[in-house]
Amino acid sequence: xxxxxxxxxxxxxxxxxxxxxxxxxxxxxxxxxxxxxxxxxxxxxxxxxxxxxxxxxxxxxxxxxxxxxxxxxxxxxxxxxxxxxxxxxxxxxxxxxxxxxxxxxxxxxxxxxxxxxxxxxxxxxxxxxxxxxxxxxxxxxxxxxxxxxxxxxxxxxxxxxxxxxxxxxxxxxxxxxxxxxxxxxxxxxxxxxxxxxxxxxxxxxxxxxxxxxxxxxxxxxxxxxxxxxxxxxxxxxxxxxxxxxxxxxxxxxxxxxxxxxxxxxxxxxxxxxxxxxxxxxxxxxxxxxxxxxxxxxxxxxxxxxxxxxxxxxxxxxxxxxxxxxxxxxxxxxxxxxxxxxxxxxxxxxxxxxxxxxxxxxxxxxxxxxxxxxxxxxxxxxxxxxxxxxxxxxxxxxxxxxxxxxxxxxxxx
Ligand code: AMP
Ligand code: MG
Numbered sequence: 001x002x003x004x005x006x007x008x009x010x011x012x013x014x015x016x017x018x019x020x021x022x023x024x025x026x027x028x029x030x031x032x033x034x035x036x037x038x039x040x041x042x043x044x045x046x047x048x049x050x051x052x053x054x055x056x057x058x059x060x061x062x063x064x065x066x067x068x069x070x071x072x073x074x075x076x077x078x079x080x081x082x083x084x085x086x087x088x089x090x091x092x093x094x095x096x097x098x099x100x101x102x103x104x105x106x107x108x109x110x111x112x113x114x115x116x117x118x119x120x121x122x123x124x125x126x127x128x129x130x131x132x133x134x135x136x137x138x139x140x141x142x143x144x145x146x147x148x149x150x151x152x153x154x155x156x157x158x159x160x161x162x163x164x165x166x167x168x169x170x171x172x173x174x175x176x177x178x179x180x181x182x183x184x185x186x187x188x189x190x191x192x193x194x195x196x197x198x199x200x201x202x203x204x205x206x207x208x209x210x211x212x213x214x215x216x217x218x219x220x221x222x223x224x225x226x227x228x229x230x231x232x233x234x235x236x237x238x239x240x241x242x243x244x245x246x247x248x249x250x251x252x253x254x255x256x257x258x259x260x261x262x263x264x265x266x267x268x269x270x271x272x273x274x275x276x277x278x279x280x281x282x283x284x285x286x287x288x289x290x291x292x293x294x295x296x297x298x299x300x301x302x303x304x305x306x307x308x309x310x311x312x313x314x315x316x317x318x319x320x321x322x323x324x325x326x327x328x329x330x331x332x333x334x335x336x337x338x339x340x341x342x343x344x345x346x347x348x349x350x351x352x353x354x355x356x357x358x359x360x361x362x363x364x365x366x367x368x369x370x371x372x373x374x375x376x377x378x379x380x381x382x383x384x385x386x387x388x389x390x391x392x393x394x395x396x397x398x399x400x401x402x403x404x405x406x407x408x409x410x411x412x
Contacts, residue, residue, distance in 0.1 A: 005262040006284025006291065010396060011319060011356045014282045018295040018320060021278055022302045025328040026183030027252060033179055034172055037164050039225055040182035041329040046157045048175045051148035055092075056111040060143045063102040063124060063132060064093075064115035067140040078125055078133030085112065102132060111144060118143035151175065161331045163225055186328040188221045188321075189248035190214045191231040193241055193258040193268065194308055199233070212382065213257040213306070213313050220317050224325040226253070236265040245271055249301055252328060255321065258308030261292035268305040272296045275303060286355035286396065289379050290316040302328075310382045315358045315391070318412070340408035341390065343372040350400040359401075360388035361409060372409050388412060 009017070029043045058064065065081060073079035085103035087093045087110060097103060097114035105111070105118060117138035125133035150171070151157050157175055158168045164180075172180065197211040198204050214230060221228040229251050234240040236259055248254040259268040272280050275298040282295040283305075289312040294305030302324050306313040326334055343363055351357040361372035372392060377384040390409035394401060401407060 008284045008286045008291070008355075009282050010286050014285045014293075014295060015320065015323060017281050018297070018302070019323060019327055019333075021281055021297040022324050022327055023300045025186070025330040027186055027328055028184035029181055030184055031179050031181050034169060034177065037172075037180050037182065038166055038169055040164055040180070040185075041225060041331055042158055042160050042162045042164060042168075043181045043183050043330065045160045046172060046175075046177055046180065048151040048153055048155050048157050050175070051153050052150040052175055053145060053147060056115075056147050057145045058105045058107060058109045058111060058118040058143060059145055060118055060120045061106050062118050062120040062122075062143065063134070064097065064105045064109075064111050064118050065102045065134065065138060066097060066099065066114060067117040067138050067142065069100060069102075070117070070119060070134045070137045073134045073137045075125075075135045078135050079137075080127065080131055080133055083130045083132055087112065102134075116140040116144070161329075163329075163331060183329045185225065185227040186253055186325055187229050187251040188217075188226045188253040188255060188325070189229045189231050189251035190217045190221070191234060191241070191244045191248060191254070191256045192308075193234045193236060193256060195236045195265065197233060197258075213308065213310055216310060216314060217255055217257065217306075217317065220314070220322070221255075221325070224322050225329055225331075226325045236267050238267050238270055241267055241271045242274070245303070249298060249303075252301060253321070253324065254298075254301065254303045255306055255317075256303070257306045257313050260294050260305035260307050266292075269294055272303060272305055287315070287319070288351075288355055288357050290319070290358070291355075293320060295320060309380050311360070311379050311385055314385060314412075318391075318410075319358075336393070336410045337408060340410055341370065342406055343370040343390075343409050345392070345401050345403060345405050345407050346371045346373040347403045348400065349374055349394070351394045351398065353399045354396055356396055357394040359392040359394060360384055361390045361392055362387055363389055363409060372407055385412075 070079050081102040084101040087105045093110040093112035097112050119138050123136040192211050192214045198208050200210045218228040231244050231248050234244045259266040280296045285293050292307045293316045296303040306316045360375040375384045375388045392407045
């Protein structure tokens with residue numbers, strides 16, 4: 001019989017236990033200029049001080065009209081309107097539109113009083129110098145952005161807990177907001193451990209390899225909206241790891257890669273056991289890859305022991321560290337399905353029930369359909385991650401997947 005030294009927890013249970021023990025962010029606040037705000041998380045809702053836009057605007061080049069004047073218009077029987085005005089861009093359109101009148105207007109121009117629709121230039125027929133034939137009727141509101149339609153005065157432009165994307169930044173600029181209050185970025189300390197590891201700028205001797213996890217983790221931390229702090233490297237020795245961990249606890253989160261399993265040279269668990277309370281909450285997750293994951297909390301500081309295998313470390317980060325960072329930033333829990341891409345699996349994939357399998361896939365389009373092809377190769381190969389652009393999560397209840405089956409692909 002296979003002996004298991006772990007007290008395996010289900011993924012969902014491990015996530016819940018760990019997240020509940022982590023503090024709820026934000027950990028602090030700072031004010032940043034809007035140009036530096038992309039990727040930052042809003043600490044409080046931002047409301048608009050004014051109607052956006054502040055006036056009715058045309059969405060096309062054409063003629064501002066009273067919609068009622070165009071009812072029944074057709075190519076056979078155009079409605080003839082007198083061009084009473086030419087509305088200059090960037091200026092107020094003050095002259096009211098009388099019955100039977102229209103005004104030439106460009107995209108973004110202000111509708112004059114009395115106008116309630118715009119007819120596209122393409123739907124007109126210029127007759128004489130100051131008369132235009134409208135060949136299609138316009139309903140009230142056609143081709144018009146109403147005053148306050150983007151956001152009314154007092155309305156929420158962006159909610160608290162939103163990680164600002166370029167489009168939110170644009171909306172804030174549009175509303176005249178030039179500084180925002182954002183959550184302080186959690187500082188995430190990264191330590192790599194292992195007697196066999198050397199830094200990437202050196203030549204490994206036989207038996208040694210260049211260390212890569214701290215590079216991957218640095219990028220993952222940054223992409224998650226946090227700030228990486230590099231602690232360097234420690235050999236597989238309790239005292240060395242303990243000293244680095246103590247330094248790392250000045251940050252908000254500590255990640256230790258390598259040595260998280262139960263082998264003779266695996267020291268992470270012994271060091272993390274000294275932490276507390278609450279200390280080690282989870283050691284071993286029913287997950288492949290990344291079974292030897294350790295989830296601990298020292299006081300209020302989350303500390304994660306990630307497996308050294310680069311693929312496992314990556315998976316463990318996505319499932320346990322990224323949700324923690326979101327919480328520390330004051331964001332809502334991530335729903336993988338929000339970002340999932342539906343694709344058909346190209347071949348059968350076996351998986352044992354009772355554990356979560358994370359499958360690396362490459363998305364390819366064939367005959368107009370999107371297919372997810374499992375990436376071949378041993379789990380220790382970093383190239384299996386670079387060949388993949390998505391992951392498929394096979395739940396505990398599933399015994400593998402069948403070729404042709406639709407799956408949710410989580411982009412990576
Ligand atoms: P461990 O979790 O320490 O048993 O390591 C599992 C595998 O991952 C071993 O083959 C290690 O050499 C490798 N490994 C551990 N840490 C790193 C690292 N920082 N970068 C690249 N490979 C690593
Ligand atoms: Mg090791």
